[in-house]
Amino acid sequence: MERTGAGFRAATMFAAATALALSLTGCANVDATAPSAARTQSAGGVQARFGSVDCREAKCIALTFDAGPSENSARLLDILKEKHVPATFFLLGKRHIEKYPQLVRRMAAEGHEVASHTWDHKILTRIEPDEIRAELERPNEEIERLTGQRPTLMRPPQGRTDDTVHDICRELGLSEVLWSVTAKDYTTTDSDLITRRVLAQSSRDGIILLHDIYQGTVPAVPGIIDALKERGYVFVTVPQLLAPGTAEPGRVYRP
Template structure:
């Protein structure tokens, strides 16, 4: 959380309160929303008071305050093309964040889930059956998230610390349950809308056209056009000077706090 200590960071704290008030008025969600840059800056002055999982280890640390970072994330897998995607990421030496779907995905491809974790990618939660969480009561939200938490833990030995709500829809109930389960909420700032096209060139063009420092790219490794687009996306963004990181690396030295919503802004 952003706190004022002996007068420090009063301005940023008040700005966040104002932003949170506006967000509540528009969406009914009063949960704190934090950009990667804010997470890093706050950790630099108040790191002793921050809690929550999902931080990058010292061995994996990247200074995204100094380096032009971007996070590649994939939703709703694993699927039949995920092994080919993992081959590409390994070849390109890129780590990504996978927001995995439980039903018909985690339970269907446990060996792929195990490989995702073993190859150093961040394994995260995208619910059990992709129900819109804002349409559910607290018990139903808890079931959607906890079933996937348990399934991933059985395979990898570790529960995720990050989740992404389907369609990015969240509210106070979702935030409260996420906090209870130790999950931070991660949204995005770059989307190819790859669910609407199988044109890999178009997917690549859409991502490159929106790319920005501290951005979080949303793709889906379950659609036919997406995995073939990834090599070109990686090659061009590396050429432009971007460093690919996982979401925890993007926030480091900050750590993702349960219940908090993390979303980049293009003017970070």
């Protein structure tokens, strides 16, 4: 889902529209681990980059952004810095990481979790294992080159995954992260509507899916943050949401 030409946009918008049935929770039949279950896997506290947060006690929620970086990401990072909110970025490689390397570095430097959304947004369940491996390895290599940290998390395009994807992720040291909240921001430029959709679906341990590549999304973020903070939510990255447990390679995580 990228903004790199009318034909590509039209194709990806069509693909998104055909996946609406999956858009709330990703693949409906996936055996996923909830954050609360992940937290029971380990004992002890967690020291987060944005301060000490224990989601066993706090009312936590994770803000995540797919398919960037884009021309909108610098403004988004300004907002997150001003609001003292960490996020998890699932980045695309082609025409994104390779076009905005300075924003990838900034995301990592400012304490956000930098993860993979594949190199070219191919639907992983439709391609051969060698292609899956390439789609996952290439962004990891670029992110590690830019930030010094190799991603441990990925989000499959459209949330589509299967046992073959799980096995390759396990081999590459990656955990899969789906979501529980979506604004379907690929269908609207109405920032108020995006805000209402997020607020209507948000609950404790939620994982919010947004895309900073769309024009209506970033303007909605301040209102989403303020409203959820008013409701008592604490924003965390996905690893913080799972702590003191840790994401296991080959596993799928979803509230």
